[in-house]
Amino acid sequence: MLIRASDAKSWEHCVRRAWFDNNPPMGYESIKPNEFDQLILDLGIQHEQKVKHRLEEQYQLIEAKSEEHTQDLMSQGTQVIYQGLFIKDDIIGKPDFLIRHESGSYQAADAKLAHSDDKKEIQIQLGIYRRLLQNNIPAIVFLGTGEIAEIGDEANKDVDKYLASMREILAQSTPPPVRYSESKCTACNYFEVCKPKFVTKGELTLLYGIESRSAPGLEAQGIANIKMLAETDPAKIIDVPYLKGPEAKQRATLQAKAYLNDEFYQLKPVQLPTGTWVHFDIEDNPLTSSGRKHVYLWGLLKPPYDKDNFEYIWTDNESQDRDGWEAFLAKVENYRHQFPDLLLAHFSNHERTTIKTYEERYEMQDNPTVAWLLGANSPLYDIQVPVKDCLVLPLAGYGLKYVCKHPKLVNFQWKDSDSGSQWSVVQYANYLMSATPSDREKLKRDILTYNFDDVMATRMLELWLRSSVIEHV
Ligand code: SF4
Known part of the structure; x- marks a missing residue:
């Protein structure tokens, strides 16, 4: 079985995913990417084509049709070979470009949408091309920012690790054992294949807060699954990596109980700040040509928290x-004037860190509004903090949608059940690309509805915390 340089991305994500890519389960022989992945693929192709046109303007560029054709073009001294193909031993690689170096040898190059070359998958892929070319010339990455990065011998260690691991897993007739990871598995095409088996096993890492590095230590103590963890006295659990101290162990056992009973537990009273709450959520586009995240929507919901009091700033x-x-x-200044006890409630640290980014981007450290937003008396209030500090919820993650959608918790449902952060990035990309005013208007309306639901969700969360949780203290 051949090891593809391009499999480094899957391998970096999860070794089992790389195994499945080479041994697809029934029905997964050809997988249609989701909308977000398709957008990334399309943007990647556009970027590659731009680089190709640039090279074509300067050099003779010929597309290779096969491995033999690649060798022929190299022997003829073609200046740039597009999509050359190499196979050596059990390794196959197809660099976007092979550029004839002044030494007469060839230099591998790929166009990548990424803004830096420090991603391991890029290092490995380009490192393999160098190995296939058998020369010491650094490989080139044409980054999404327009910059050009070079990859040299520093990638060799990761290339060796990748090749050894791929040889080992591809020699196996069954998928390699791995741990469940909520963030990785929910973003993986093989989720439906893997998740039921983890659930049947009672895999410990299905629990929020139990990392793959903690699970082996628990298993070594005889705590082999979620049920056993739920039944264990936390005081008897010995410290394991990333699960140390009485509080963390109590949380872990309660998290196991919450998972099994679909109930929540309160660790301590929730104390919400007083003031006039304005709920706040931003939408940003990370796929800009500059590489700088662009906040295209600043959404705010003020009292009395209905559709008419949703206000926003939108940029095209x-x-x-x-x-x-x-x-x-x-x-913000307007609200401050209107509500002297203003509190800007948001979920997670994202809004605060984004304001910090903008403060630095536009060098506005001396701006009084910015200083107030980021200072000691900031009106910003992260409502995720009391949720995480005070509650143990029957959830695999403590993101806004997890907490709010659960029927036994906030039970707030978004109008578009498919909407989410990746969804909004796709809608905004479509908005930017669309030339039809009615289509653009609809896309904008859909995004605004989503953002309204986000701020309404934090409002509903606030109400739920006040009515369901504080009363239970
Ligand atoms: S679903 Fe999870 S375990 Fe399965 S292949 Fe994907 S990332 Fe790996």
Whole structure:
């Protein structure tokens, strides 16, 4: 079985995924990417084509049709070979470009949408091309930012590790054993194949807070599954990596109970700050040509928290980035004037870190509104903090949608059940690409509905915490 350089991405994600890519389960022989992955693929192809056109303007560029044709083109001294193919021993690689170096040898190059070359999968892929070319010339990455990075011998260690691991897993007739990971598995095409088996086994890492590095230590103590963890006295659990101290162990056992009973547990009273709450959520586009995240929507929900009191700042493209930011600051000042006890409630640290990014981007450290937002008396309030600190929920993750959608918790449902952060990135990309005013209007409306639901969800979470949780203290 051949080891493909391009499998490094799957391998880096999960070794079992790399195994499945080479041994597809029934029905998975050809997988259609989801909308977000398709967008990334399309943008990647566009970027590759741009690089190709640039090279074509300067050099003779010929597309290779096969491995033999690649060798022929190299012997003829073709300046740039597009999509050359190499097979050596059990390794196969297809660099986007082979560029004739001044030494007469060839230099492998790939176009990558990434903004830096420090991703392991890029290092491995380009490192393998160098190995196939058998020369010491650094490989080139044409990054999504327009910059050009070089990959040299520093990638060799990861290439060796990748090849050894792939040889080992591809020699096996069954999928390699791995741990469940909520973030990785929910983003994987083989989720439906793997998840039921983890559930049947009672895999410990299905639990929020139990890392793959903690599970072996628990298993070594005889705690082999979720049920056993739920029945264990936390005081009797010996410290294991990433699960140390009485509080963490109590949480772990309660998390196991919550998983089995579909109930939540309260560790301590929830104390919410007083003031006039304005709920706040942003939508951003990470796929900009500059590489800088562009917040295209700053959404706010003020009292009395209905559709008419949803206010937002929208920008049509990245060139209006600063206008959007300044309009947001003006809106904050307006609220501050209107509500002297203003509190801007958001879920997770994302809004605060984004404001910090914008402060630095536009060098606005001396701006009084920015200083207030980020200072000691900041009106920003992260409502995820009391949720994580005070509650143990029957959930695999403590993100807004997990917490709010659960019928026994907040039970708030988004109008579009498919919507989410990746969904909104796709809708905004379609908005940017669409030339039809009615289509653009609809896409904008859909995104605004989603953002309204996000701020409404944090409002409903606030109400749920006040009514269901604090009363139970
Ligand atoms: S679902 Fe999870 S365990 Fe299965 S292949 Fe994907 S990442 Fe790996």
